[in-house]
Amino acid sequence: MNIGYATGKEPLFGLNGQIFKQQTPNWTLIESLDWVQPMRDCPQEPDYHAEGDVWTHTRMVMEALLALPAFQTLDGREQSLLFHAALLHDVAKPQCTVIEDGKISSPRHAKVGEKVAREILWDCELPFREEVCALVRLHGLPLWIMDKPDPIRAAILSSWRVRNELIFLLAKADVLGRISATRDELMYRAELFRELCLDNHCFEQVAIWHNEHSRYRYFWSEETYPVEVFDDTAFEVIVLAGIAGSGKDTYYAKHYAHLPAVSLDNIRKELKIKPDDRDGQGKVARLAYERAKEFCRRKQSFVWNSTNLTQDLRARLFNALRVYDPKFTIVYLETSQENIFSRRKEDIKTSILERMIQQLDMPLVGEGHEVKWVK
Template identity: 85%
Template sequence: MSTGRATGKEPNFGLNGQVFQQQQVNWALIESFDWIEPLRTCPQEPEHHGEGDVWTHTRMVIEALLGLPAFQELAEREQSLLFHAALLHDVAKPQCTIIENGKISSPRHAKIGEKVAREILWDCEIGFREEACALVRQHGLPLWIMDKPDPIRAAILASWRVRNELTYLLAKADVLGRISTTCDELMYRADLFQELCLDNHCFEKEATWFNAHSRYRYFWSEETYPVEIFDDTAFEVIILSGIAGSGKDTFYAKNYAHLPVVSLDEIRRELKIRPDDRDGQGKVAQVAYERAKEFCRRKKSFVWNSTNLTSELRARLHNALRVYNPRFKIVYLETSQENIFSRRKEDIKSSVLTRMIGQLDMPLVGEGHEVRWVRS
């Protein structure tokens, strides 16, 4: 599904250099992509989308975006970023759309859309890709943030992924690119989002922090912003994350061989449990947690080497170990899909690797004291 370059090392800011250049859209090339056709046949609720199908709406959003004076003033990279986010913002609607009692809705299309967009943009420059995915995930946030239990917290956390200013512009284009009697109300909601972000100094940049420990504590607790907490951590837990075949073992050998490691792959080999043996994974995890807690009790830094693909799995590890007050460092490792499938073809089925790619939740700023993304 991806049309990016093979390695991802180049500054490849988008699907194809010919798709969007100097504010000009190559519609013919875009419409050749296989994921466009489902958008053409996907209906939308007429009350909110009188223009009709998702592809018609998507084109209208892009045209509205290009017409915004604020968009025209942006640098080339940011223009390309917003263009790709607008192109992909409803990409998951076809698989999320349901019709109940005559009403059309698409629950969770932004959350699933982030994952679909990541697969499509996989071989783009990783920072660019993840900002585009964040915009896909958060494109509706400006319109509904005031319905959140804590709107300020939602705005601050959103600013960690991509500038709220860009999310605001995408939301405005999303409203302008539709036919609905609710457009005025939605635009008012977007403007409230802008004011909220400006009041909390997180519109044009990420919210600022006293230190990394304060940011980490804010992410994992109900602390009120701003947070000022002294960093009293005494040792480090380095969490390697990445799809099987991404190079975690090699990265450990090159960078952290001086530290002990809790490796789930090694434990599987010790226990003679295959990676695709679901019944045996509980025993593997039990042994791994016991070893990790022993290092923590001794205040000894170590590396946790596993896929750690979902936010749920990483949260489980954090909740088990943070009582020991370590400093968490997350290193996410990635390579091309071609490398992933070729490196692990002997021991992991391609269907399992494909499922891993679809499950991936990128480690976010704040999940650890330090979070790095490394593409090779």
């Protein structure tokens, strides 16, 4: 997917004067990008989007965003964050749109959109990219947060990804950038989100916690906010994560060579099981879990070295080991797509590496006691 930039050459996407500078979009460049045309061709439900196709709505959202007085008071970085999030907030609608009984909808477009945005922005500065991706994922949250089983939890967790004030401004622009009889109701919902966040001190800042163990406990449990738990962790499990070719083995050798490791790649070699042997992966996983639990029983810190690309995979590991009271540290490693494809071209098909990038769930704050991103 092309954004018109040389791989790895733009440290901060959008602040280089090509796409967006001094509150002025470069529409000529933007409309030349290859993911814009599918948005032009994608219809929307007239009851909610009488303005027409997804691209028409997207331009209206960006124009509404630029006109917001609150947007104009932000610094250049935050303006760029919001501009790129507005540009990409519905980028996945073309692949998510369905028509049933004459009604048009696009279920899961925000969730899929986060991953599409990450692919588009892969080689940009990592924290900037992930804040944009968070905004894409959460752009509808202010409109529907009161329908959540626990609205306060949703607001707390979103504040750990990106400032809720920015989510609110994007949602407000999303409402203003459409023609719909529901605009007033949606704007009222957005204001309720703002009040909820202000009441829980997480609108302009990250939700604060007693300690990292309390934050971790809140993330995976169903306890109510706030949580204050004594930190009784006895040893550390360092979980390396990243696409194949991202440098996990090198990072282990440099930073954690003093600790034993459970490496799924090494176990595959021991058992002579190839990476694409699906039937053999169960044997690899069982042996890896047995070794990990043995370290845990001895309260021995160790490294778990695998791709660990999805939150479900990481949660499965943590659920199995949590009873031993470890501190979980996630170290996510990343490199350019060019490096990924060149480093592993001899042993992993390009299509498999591309699928890994598409599947990636970035490790989030709270998912472990400590989460590091290294690029």
